[in-house]
Amino acid sequence: MNNNIILHLNRDINTPLYIQLYNELKVLIENESIQKGEKLPSIRSLAKKLDVNNVTIVSAYKLLEQEGYVYSKKGSGTYVKENTEDLHFGYFEDENMELMTNGILSMSEDSINFASVSPTPELFPVEDFKNVLIEALDRDKGNAFVYPEINGYAPLRESISHFLYENYSIDVSSSQIQIISGGQQGIDLIAKTLIQPGDYVLLENPTYSGAVAAFKSRGANIISIPMEEDGINLEELKKNIKTYHPKFLYAMPCYQSPTTYSYSDEKKLEIIDLAYENNLYIIEDDFLSDLSYGDNRLPLKSIDKYDQVIYIKSFSKILMPGLRIGFLTAPKKLLKDIVKAKHTTDITSSGFIQRAFDLYLRKGYWKDHIQKIKLDYSEKYILLLSQIKKLKSHGISFIEPSGGLSLWLKLPKDIDSIELYNECMKNNVIVVPGKIFFIDEKSEYTNYIRLSFGSVTKEQIAKGIDIIDSSILNLKGEKNEDTKYIPLV
């Protein structure tokens, strides 16, 4: 960094010094006063020059790394990225937003979409839901549109309390339930309730970028813990709890996204004890546990004897995304603060939708629906497993999740996931390069692709895998054996 560059830190304002430093460095990188590939000053030298603690510099550099401006080389230092568009969550968000919201609008009509975990409209229980909407309106008239309670329409909270006990052996009273407008809002409410700027939070790595964004927006420091085939790495978890005294661990114990891995029962039990011993909350994000194609999987919450788990349930992936309804269960000591956060966020979720959804649960439509989509998805899952054998010859491997809506394919070193993503895209097949789910670029192997079957038809599965197969061959510079050389006559 040019010695003439002067950094201004203002101790007379309340903005933390590391954020001030981050903002200054960001501007200097953006306007190329600090050039691409350039090394930033060492932590010690900059701390001395600015007369601040080392931790201020570390935090600013860490934030720059999280935001994708710099990367750190072990034992060497921190460098400005050559291509700041690359691999950070900003990049992912835009892509993901396109895919998740407009879905196929951003691709050509005939694309095969292995990127989406959302169900498609023909699986929605539209008629059943229309019935309960009309019934709620005819029964409640204008009252269907008054403000419901902030924590949610009381009869719906009752229904959900029963629903939890029947389906997941979770025993929580209706008073501990907070209705939310989808899973992301649950994450946002928890962030508001628990995070003060500078607090540490733990996340699985790789993980869901929407959670990372919500926590960072509150000024949290993100600590990543590697995911393994049977759940989060416990040694790393313990070490980081001790070092950082984090506020919570955000986790997806059933069919984790993107890895599809589920926690073993042993790990679940140990995590519950760890949470209790260290006064650590666990945010369990459950959006898929209903979709098991083998043994049923019970949420972590079902063994939460110390009331340390905040269980967030989204219905977007297993009912209909456009409903925007879900719930969370709150530990008693957090209940009041979560209600306050909900009030500050959007007062209440739609009372009308809550009344209709309550009827939907009471009439037992839910069970029929889950049976129907489980059947449909398990057929797709089995088909995908059989088709994907074609790719094993390329050295691609994966764990069979026996549930959920995705496969997490580990690529060999000679197939780069971003290159494969681009090559598939050329052929109208959309896959998600695994790198975009990783919080940071530590030592873990990040060369994966995620293949989801929420939005593909059975016909597309077979065709799509063939295209991925030939895309790999193209990347390797090999001809596809099936190519036909037709004489030009």
Add this chain to the structure above:
Amino acid sequence: MNNNIILHLNRDINTPLYIQLYNELKVLIENESIQKGEKLPSIRSLAKKLDVNNVTIVSAYKLLEQEGYVYSKKGSGTYVKENTEDLHFGYFEDENMELMTNGILSMSEDSINFASVSPTPELFPVEDFKNVLIEALDRDKGNAFVYPEINGYAPLRESISHFLYENYSIDVSSSQIQIISGGQQGIDLIAKTLIQPGDYVLLENPTYSGAVAAFKSRGANIISIPMEEDGINLEELKKNIKTYHPKFLYAMPCYQSPTTYSYSDEKKLEIIDLAYENNLYIIEDDFLSDLSYGDNRLPLKSIDKYDQVIYIKSFSKILMPGLRIGFLTAPKKLLKDIVKAKHTTDITSSGFIQRAFDLYLRKGYWKDHIQKIKLDYSEKYILLLSQIKKLKSHGISFIEPSGGLSLWLKLPKDIDSIELYNECMKNNVIVVPGKIFFIDEKSEYTNYIRLSFGSVTKEQIAKGIDIIDSSILNLKGEKNEDTKYIPLV
């Protein structure tokens, strides 16, 4: 403060020092290590003792004051409150939450509710809305429940663009519109987009506590500017812009809540120029401008030639609260960041409700509805004006707002608003003591009550004013002339 009390500030973590200090002092006050009525150390002495800047102490004390733990006496110092339940927003929120959500549930059946600005169910256009809900379902089927775009269902944004131009002379393209789940979410999204911890924001005083809570939750420093009969005090506004370089001014230019005052045209023009010159955003919260009983009032946004006004429109008070739908218009340079904030908050608002509301606007139901409720409310308004004359003999005065859903009654010094509130409550009449809307207890006169007619019937208006009249007489220890002395025979 006892000299043995030791305060620990940790410079090795990222939590700002003033927040650390605030948290420590809060605990000491709560566990009464620092006693009620006790004086806190002077700013200079504590800054010296802790080896921090004065501004750290000032900020911590200010936060304690905002949260209702301490109060400051001019020229004397900062003192712990005797009754920490009193008069701060925490107190207000709970009360308000009760009233606004369950409404009459928290009072006896026969209460006269002058506290609520929400319409009652019999004014809701339930049949029209049922029609468009069914039409949207029959037309779009499963597509009614897919994720809409994050910024909102495109045809609805088109409808709203027309709606804005026709109704309020606001010229904004559909691409600048963000659909939100009610006005409070608009406030939350802006807070997320613009506020970093320690930033300063300006608010009218008194104001809406839901906005104060959202801004404080992001770590903002709240600066209050007095409201006057023709709008915010411009001298104070200019002075504070210069001192604090605030991020924005949050304002309600039409029928401000709770004062009911509207900004004069001159003040509006000057504020637009001030915003431009100082790169200050104005958040215009408009939830009542449609309810004018005299001349129509145009929003500030209609004269916003520099694209500095963020216009938030809630339909909760003029259509149906339980819909949870509204929109905001974003300056072009903020559009992307607001969409990101929406994504982090709840991905999207319900696509189904958006589709139905789009049809509602396109079919022209809106105009009929507004005409109907304006007629109904203007009758109540006129009735209330005629009844309230009874109170003038007590020295109660107010400005006629000619619109909205409330009157803001200035009480003479000998009638305390909290006492009057309690006295009325005993007689099953609910009024709101004005003090709870004030951000801080500066020199302004805060002895008001707010009387709202959103949820009272015409019969209740006459009866309710009589009860307020006799409650005042009781407070003054005077007999009501109308009391009949019946002989016990």
